[in-house]
Amino acid sequence: MATGWTIRPIRLPDEHLPTGPRETDWTCRTCTTPWPCETARDHLTMIRCVCGAPTYRETRGPRRWHKGPRCYTAADVAVQQAADWKAYREAHPHYPPSHYYPPKPRRARRQKPPYRHRPAGPGDIRPGTWTWVKPGALHPGWGDIHHLAMITRPGLPRCEVWLILDGTVHDARADQLILAGGPRKDRPAWWEWTVAAHLEHNKPADQSGNRTAVQLDLLSGHTDV
Structure with a gap:
């Protein structure tokens, strides 16, 4: 058995998350190379944001990283989440909770x-x-x-x-x-x-x-x- 062999992690290790003062200058926390580093690439899928900026999605997890200036505000996120929940409720109707009923x-x-x-x-x-x-x-x-x-x-x-x-x-x-x-x-x-x-x-x-x-x-x- 070769020395130093370890099980490959399923999710992106926290040691290889990005760090840096600006989203355009991200570097790996451990490798100190431009992010995503070689280790991080094995756990990421690259997609494109609506603003055109490169965005990385964790292949086996819910995390996302948006490179470049933010194209949305906290209010935009809240509005989008509300719209998503409304669409879900309309697609999956259910009976209202008991406190919605009259006495x-x-x-x-x-x-x-x-x-x-x-x-x-x-x-x-x-x-x-x-x-x-x-x-x-x-x-x-x-x-x-x-x-x-x-x-x-x-x-x-x-x-x-x-x-x-x-x-x-x-x-x-x-x-x-x-x-x-x-x-x-x-x-x-x-x-x-x-x-x-x-x-x-x-x-x-x-x-x-x-x-x-x-x-x-x-x-x-x-x-x-």
């Missing part, structure tokens, strides 16, 4: 209901069925997000649900409740229905037309004495 009105709180039920088919909605409350179905104080809840009293047009988030009880529209948060291959089609669709499916057929026909048949055979 929550009072709602009854309960312990977790003792019901347990998993739908076995279309229309099989009973107390204990877990559901997702769609955004906008609750007061804005609970945010514009999906909430996991348990149905405690099925009904149309509204169901009573218990939120797992804080134990509050709400009357939510049945057409704003869904069993699944998204489609999956191993689920039947009815699993994607709203609770309203399930309850409508489970309603008995209207027999009013048949009852009217039976009554007419009875009256046709009746004669006054």
Whole structure:
């Protein structure tokens, strides 16, 4: 093994950073040669600033060095960072923090209901069925997000649900409740229905037309004495 052998550093060693009174006269801290020195070049990638001045970027790190007079001020940096953050937020929208929501009105709180039920088919909605409350179905104080809840009293047009988030009880529209948060291959089609669709499916057929026909048949055979 050769003497003096050392592992090559991954990042630019601090001993080979630039120093000097002016950015145009940088020298290496250790080599005392014009910067970038031979060691520094192995860790740098040269790019061009918008002002045309040579700029060096650390290949395996976040540091940059701009040679020549500065072409921007601290205010320019702040404005650019704000623009970058705005562009990132628009490209990656997310729900605002809770303090952006209006105050929550009072709602009854309960312990977790003792019901347990998993739908076995279309229309099989009973107390204990877990559901997702769609955004906008609750007061804005609970945010514009999906909430996991348990149905405690099925009904149309509204169901009573218990939120797992804080134990509050709400009357939510049945057409704003869904069993699944998204489609999956191993689920039947009815699993994607709203609770309203399930309850409508489970309603008995209207027999009013048949009852009217039976009554007419009875009256046709009746004669006054």
